[in-house]
Amino acid sequence: MTSLSQAQAQKLALFSQQLPNGIAKGNSYDKTLATFEQLGYVQIDTISVVQRAHHHTLWARNPSYQPKHLDQLVADKQVFEYWSHAAAYLPMSNYRHSLPRKAAIKSGQQRHWYCKDRELMKNVFARIEAEGPLMAKDFESKANKTQGWGSKPAKVALENLYMQGDLMIAERQGFHKVYDVTARVLPDNIDTSMPSREEHAEHLVMNYLKAHGFGSLPEMIYQLKDVKSDVVNALENLASNKQVELIEVNGETYYATSQALNLLDKRLNRKQAKILSPFDNLLIQRKRASAVFDFDYLIECYVPQAKRQFGYFCLPILWDGKLVARADCKVNKHSSTLEVLHLVTEPSIKRSDAFSSALEKELQAFAKFNQCVQFAILKRSENTAK
Template sequence: MMGELALSQLRFLTLESQGLTKPYPFGKGKDAVLKTVEHLGYLQIDTLSIVERAHHHTLWTRIPDYQTAYLDELVEERKVFEYWFHAASYLPMKDFRFVLPQMLNVKQSETHYYNADPKVMKYVLDTIRAEGPKKARDFENETKRAGSWWSWKPTKIALERLFLQGDLMISRRNGMQKTYDLTENVLPKSINTTLPTDLEFAEYLVKTYLNAYGFTTVKQITHLKTGELIRRNVDKVLKSMLQARTIQLINIENRPPVFVYKDLLEKSLNRTASSIRLLSPFDNSIIHRDRVKQFFDFDYKIECYTPKEKRQFRYFCLPILFGDTFIGRVDCKAHRKEKEFELIHLHIENTKIDIELWINPFLELVKNFATFNNCENLKLTKVSPIKFTDKIRQVLT
């Protein structure tokens, strides 16, 4: 068994692996965006825009000079693509072959939730093949023609089904508006399209999580991957890596067994001054809620999907990370028309850390985030505990 020293070391290693300990961990500009996506393995897409959308927020957290156009450009340059990881995500184009098993599974499924009409699917494919890339709204216009026998909704379902089974890819994106094209027109010729074996797929998952997080658990690797076969293959890959001494197994009391790259454990910890981060609820570092609770003692849940009367921290709280400690969360909203960024409710949960250590860098971070959200002014509405309100307002002004 290993104790608090190992736990502290693991926290630092995973934050460093996630790119959350240095100002420019992956460099600057558009090249840094590609490096970030390739290192993290995926980037979750979310439609909520209370503040800047999750995929852009997650990149801005690691790339201070990030511009939202960079991601769209990488899609058009065929360096990243959209598909499903544990949710809708951007993935490195080099990893395309590892989504093939899921595409095949969708194609062979007759009970998939995108249960599209085969005739409509054929119509959509034929139209794109003949006329070129299409948005969903292009088909909406078609349905308004006299004599049309289909409606817009079936074409949207057909587009999504064809996308999920790999016949179509998203070739361009404007905000949340997607443009679909034939996969053969989008996928670079150099990309490996060999279907991975079950063992290769398990190895891809294991190495993706180890590279992105520094350490991982079996539960994290198999997150939302059902079936005994994937679990057996993950165990097989981990056993092989343990035998090769590339990873090490660590047991910490009251926590699941951890697998960590051996060379990371052997490196000296070069800890710099504690940085502060305002994370997206869908940031890769916090998306695995059990892991965050077990190793960082932070119980986080996004409450926008929770009935209003049952919410504890309001609609869209962003976790606040100071060094290797989650010190609280803040419910925010970008009022873009008014150019005002509102801190609706700042919850300070770790009061053992002196507020003087983090309040100034936190408010500077919030100002930068407000600018990223195209807002010019800050508004502070509520603070808990209330005793910190005057101090924060004083610093804010």
């Protein structure tokens, strides 16, 4: 069994996540698509104190990224919306691996949040089929009863049809979903065959290892239902075929591919700082971020204000191959300023001048990405929790 130091494990994880080096070749559009193919998904989130998470995650790997590139990828049928561990954009090349979840939801094997009004769903689908793409607001409802987060019945019907695969998101207007019949959203050449359980499980393993370099069983099946036994079997088969191998990091056992281990021979850019989204693929699994990077992270927007330690929307900061700080950021539209309400550094930073210089360059770039002309750090401190 290959044993990796923690520094090697960090390097492997970062290269697999295209951080901080990014995709090297192609124009900005091509780099964005390549990022999707590498990561497997990009999580969507609604919080907008800075640029939304899906745009931020793509920009972190492609500094020339612009939000219009994502819209174009959707329009070109290269990327689609569905569910990963959460709402996400996924590469269209992986479309058929969204089918098992859709089939399970449609059959009732898995439940979504909403109860199904099948008659209303039938009517909503028929209208979209006849009229073309529609938004929830295009359906008038006299009913006052709501479900879930105050959702009106037609919206619930749309979401159920979307989750079970009858509808897809053709585009977004503002942040509002535009639904259309699946057959009209998919490209003509897409494979729509249902993968076998064995094939799907192998995809889950290899897709995860491609994006993260190495991983454990719990990480590979994070927030996924009814796949554990299949993934266990897939790991056994892949290991016996020498497509994956066991490695050890800090006494813990993980799986990796030999191709991923070859990344350790490459040189990591340690001089560049990267400001990451709280929903970035690198650290969305907080236990993994703690184990690999020794970085305990909690997004505090869901924590009562009086109990927050670092701030409402603290963004993790990568530098020197490590997670070394967090910045509670907010765009001040009136002054066109990216405000760093609180910058908190880890005591592990050894070359503070080099870090400060790298962070200043990154904050300038992040301010521009957020359509600000300047940034301002309003408060600084060191994390003394450890």
